[in-house]
Amino acid sequence: MxxxxxxxxxxxxxxxxxxxxxxxxxxxxxxxxxxxxxxxxxxxxxxxxxxxxxxxxxxxxxxxxxxxxxxxxxxxxxxxxxxxxxxxxxxxxxxxxxxxxxxxxxxxxxxxxxxxxxxxxxxxxxxxxxxxxxxxxxxxxxxxxxxxxxxxxxxxxxxxxxxxxxxxxLLSRHGQREVCSGCGEEIINERWVRRGERVLCPACLSGAYYVWAPPLTEL
Missing domain, CATH: 3.30.1330.130 (60s Ribosomal Protein L30; Chain: A;)
Known part of the structure; x- marks a missing residue:
């Protein structure tokens, strides 16, 4: 800009x-x-x-x-x-x-x-x-x-x-969304990265700030 x-x-x-x-x-x-x-x-x-x-x-x-x-x-x-x-x-x-x-x-x-x-x-x-x-x-x-x-x-x-x-x-465009090829979750605000035909969220690309605990039996 x-x-x-x-x-x-x-x-x-x-x-x-x-x-x-x-x-x-x-x-x-x-x-x-x-x-x-x-x-x-x-x-x-x-x-x-x-x-x-x-x-x-x-x-x-x-x-x-x-x-x-x-x-x-x-x-x-x-x-x-x-x-x-x-x-x-x-x-x-x-x-x-x-x-x-x-x-x-x-x-x-x-x-x-x-x-x-x-x-x-x-x-x-x-x-x-x-x-x-x-x-x-x-x-x-x-x-x-x-x-x-x-x-x-x-x-x-x-x-x-x-x-x-x-x-x-940083500001990104309103209404843009993709589905992560790794976790399957929706990504908004243009925070995805394309690797060939794959679309990845930052967590799947570089690692998340958390690790998964055992699955919950009830929500």
């Missing part, structure tokens, strides 16, 4: 704003995230802030109700809930994908233009929050307050990236 549009800045690293935040979009995202998650935690705030920043950098209003934005989350859990609530991108809508690197970061892809930006917390963020924390404030609350209120320039880092895989192949 060809990428259109100018880079965010020279060197592909955008200049982040130090201006005060508009609290309304963040508050709405965090209310939804907390309701789904059962409580509000600092990484949910980081996820929501990351998504809102990416939306501004890509000039895409959030949350999305279409499938133009794709989010590649590098961890699951609280951070991913914040990403989804703010961006409108969800696993069930095929607009959120997990790249399980164990890093609190995400890449946001405008699938119409091919532009992508990776956003992550600044590496010394926790240390700076602890240094700024009043002695009477609990550390957990200090993280929540700082992540909600600090401007982007104090909180996050961002950089434009180029994906090293076929985006169209």
């Amino acid at each position: 060809a990428v259109s549009g100018p880079p965010f800045s020279v060197g592909a690293a955008p200049v982040l704003s130090g201006a005060p935040l508009d609290p309304a979009p963040l508050d709405a995202a965090l209310a939804q995230s907390a309701a789904l998650h059962g409580h509000l935690c600092p990484r949910q705030v980081l996820g929501a802030r990351s998504a809102l920043l990416a939306g501004r950098l890509l000039d895409l209003p959030l949350p999305r109700t279409d499938k133009r934005l794709l989010v590649l989350a590098e961890t699951d859990g609280c951070y991913a809930d914040g990403l989804s609530a703010a961006s409108g991108c969800w696993l069930g809508r095929r607009t959120l994908r997990l790249m399980d690197y164990g890093r609190v970061a995400a890449t946001f892809v405008d699938t119409r233009t091919g532009r992508a930006v990776r956003v992550w917390p600044q590496t010394d963020l926790r240390e700076r929050v602890r240094a700024a924390r009043p002695p009477e404030q609990k550390r957990y609350q200090a993280y929540l307050d700082a992540y909600r209120s600090w401007p982007d320039a104090r909180l996050l880092a961002a950089r434009e990236v180029t994906l090293n895989f076929d985006l169209d192949g």
Whole structure:
């Protein structure tokens, strides 16, 4: 996919704003995230802030109700809930994908233009929050307050990236299906591989993430 549009800045690293935040979009995202998650935690705030920043950098209003934005989350859990609530991108809508690197970061892809930006917390963020924390404030609350209120320039880092895989192949075409020649199960989302006349699912081609237990006597 060809990428259109100018880079965010020279060197592909955008200049982040130090201006005060508009609290309304963040508050709405965090209310939804907390309701789904059962409580509000600092990484949910980081996820929501990351998504809102990416939306501004890509000039895409959030949350999305279409499938133009794709989010590649590098961890699951609280951070991913914040990403989804703010961006409108969800696993069930095929607009959120997990790249399980164990890093609190995400890449946001405008699938119409091919532009992508990776956003992550600044590496010394926790240390700076602890240094700024009043002695009477609990550390957990200090993280929540700082992540909600600090401007982007104090909180996050961002950089434009180029994906090293076929985006169209990842997104695939709706309604495509085949039957695996190995296991006989249906394969959707164009995740099959052809080997001569055989059509194989990834598990039959390369091995599954499980091994079969003895057959169940009853279901």
